[in-house]
Amino acid sequence: MEVSSRRKFLVLSLSTLGALVAGVAAYPLFRYLSPQPTGGEKGRVNIPRAQVGAGQAHFFQFRGHPAVVLQSAPGVFAAFSAICTHLGCIIRWLPENGEFLCPCHAGRFAGDGKVLGGPPPKPLQAIPVALSGDNLLVG
Ligand code: FES
Incomplete structure (x- = not known):
């Protein structure tokens, strides 16, 4: 060569x-x-109802962002963006207190998303949720 x-x-x-x-x-x-996966047709997410026990929350991705579905009382479900409305940290569910806590500045939200305390200026953003057989249809 x-x-x-x-x-x-x-x-x-x-x-x-x-x-x-x-x-x-x-x-x-x-x-x-x-672009993030949307989690299903039309951006809807199917979650088996059994994954969300009474008084429990289940975190998942909704349209590329963290979200949570909560069964606040038997058969009563609500879903929210899991992004704190203060500065955008991800909330946690405290089952012993029955409320969401933002770990960044101690913002607190009720099970219906309303602000209980701390600096968040507005409630958690609600996401429609419906029961469909044994599944929760979110979005
Ligand atoms: S970011 Fe949640 S309380 Fe500040």
């Missing part, structure tokens, strides 16, 4: 390797910028 052929081979190999490394490095950015 002559010198110029080796040089061309080396340049081609390094270019290919560089392109592969750039592709691997750019993949997380591509994933970040890509």
